[in-house]
Amino acid sequence: MMTRTSPRRPSNGQRIVRHAAFFALAASLSACAVPPREPVQPTTAATLTPPSPSTRDLLKLPPPRGKVVAAVYGFRDQTGQYKPSPDSSFSTSVTQGAAAMLIKALKDSGWYTPVERESLQELLTERRIVRAMEMPGEASNANNVPPLLPASILLDGGIIAYESNVRTGGIGARFLGVGASTQYRMDQVTVNLRSIDIRTGAILHSVSTTKTIYSYELTPNVYKFVNYTDLFEFEAGITANEPAQLSVKEAIEAAVIHLTVQGLKEGNWRLRNEEDWNSPILQRYLAASQSDTYDVVQHTARGAVSTELSPDSGGGSAQPSS
Numbered sequence: 278m279m280t281r282t283s284p285r286r287p288s289n290g291q292r293i294v295r296h297a298a299f300f301a302l303a304a305s306l307s308a309c310a311v312p313p314r315e316p317v318q319p320t321t322a323a324t325l326t327p328p329s330p331s332t333r334d335l336l337k338l339p340p341p342r343g344k345v346v347a348a349v350y351g352f353r354d355q356t357g358q359y360k361p362s363p364d365s366s367f368s369t370s371v372t373q374g375a376a377a378m379l380i381k382a383l384k385d386s387g388w389y390t391p392v393e394r395e396s397l398q399e400l401l402t403e404r405r406i407v408r409a410m411e412m413p414g415e416a417s418n419a420n421n422v423p424p425l426l427p428a429s430i431l432l433d434g435g436i437i438a439y440e441s442n443v444r445t446g447g448i449g450a451r452f453l454g455v456g457a458s459t460q461y462r463m464d465q466v467t468v469n470l471r472s473i474d475i476r477t478g479a480i481l482h483s484v485s486t487t488k489t490i491y492s493y494e495l496t497p498n499v500y501k502f503v504n505y506t507d508l509f510e511f512e513a514g515i516t517a518n519e520p521a522q523l524s525v526k527e528a529i530e531a532a533v534i535h536l537t538v539q540g541l542k543e544g545n546w547r548l549r550n551e552e553d554w555n556s557p558i559l560q561r562y563l564a565a566s567q568s569d570t571y572d573v574v575q576h577t578a579r580g581a582v583s584t585e586l587s588p589d590s591g592g593g594s595a596q597p598s599s
Contacts (some may be wrong), residue, residue: 339550340548341387345429348431349431358370444463455499456499459493490519493516498511498513538562
């Protein structure tokens with residue numbers, strides 16, 4: 278005759294241990310929900326914005342014969358893209374401070390002298406205050422405020438495109454309750470930068486650069502029955518998103534380099550040493566602008582272009598040609 282055995286019930290001691298663990302976990306979670314009584318202190322110190330590959334190339338450009346005085350009135354977000362819900366329907370997908378990034382890139386290149394135009398009204402107000410404080414009737418104070426520096430070129434453009442989910446995908450595997458999965462997503466941001474001759478209004482150069490923004494997620498997990506009554510489940514994950522503002526900064530700096538190389542090729546401005554035209558950094562960006570497929574970050578260019586290109590024989594200088 279077959280006898281049926283009933284499942285083994287946990288003892289009183291095991292029940293007490295489980296209940297104590299549950300209450301300890303609940304108490305710790307409730308303690309985390311209580312707001313702190315003291316102001317929250319920063320845990321890490323602020324650091325400089327990390328350089329991108331284009332930043333390093335920007336700082337290695339050969340010196341110019343004379344710096345170009347450039348005015349930047351704005352570098353607008355022209356994408357019209359907002360973050361998807363539930364993040365916020367009023368928060369933009371890209372930074373609104375692209376003009377500051379452009380001015381810093383121009384300054385770091387050593388080829389341009391950017392002049393203040395975005396806060397021109399505030400600057401003029403301060404200049405009027407300085408003139409009002411001067412003692413009247415003293416000719417020596419008449420020239421204390423020098424005239425503003427006029428620009429040779431006007432730099433304009435903006436962030437013209439932001440495409441989300443250009444490519445998405447993932448892969449996962451599980452064996453005996455133990456597995457892992459990964460997902461990735463690719464976005465793209467495109468900026469346009471053009472230089473304008475302020476005397477004629479002619480467009481001297483116009484470049485567009487595109488930067489891919491990568492995001493990925495890795496999730497390992499375990500789902501197993503330790504015995505026929507106890508289940509063990511574990512799940513973890515890590516997500517890495519490339520910052521959108523650093524991608525915009527990378528695209529702007531690459532546009533500044535390409536704009537400078539185009540100006541050198543067409544003779545709008547000149548190098549201090551003409552031999553620097555054959556420097557690897559200038560030839561790499563010049564070859565990239567003339568090839569169908571290129572990757573200036575990896576220092577490779579694929580296309581039927583010559584690596585030894587001579588500059589135009591125009592009378593370029595620090596002033597743009599009309």
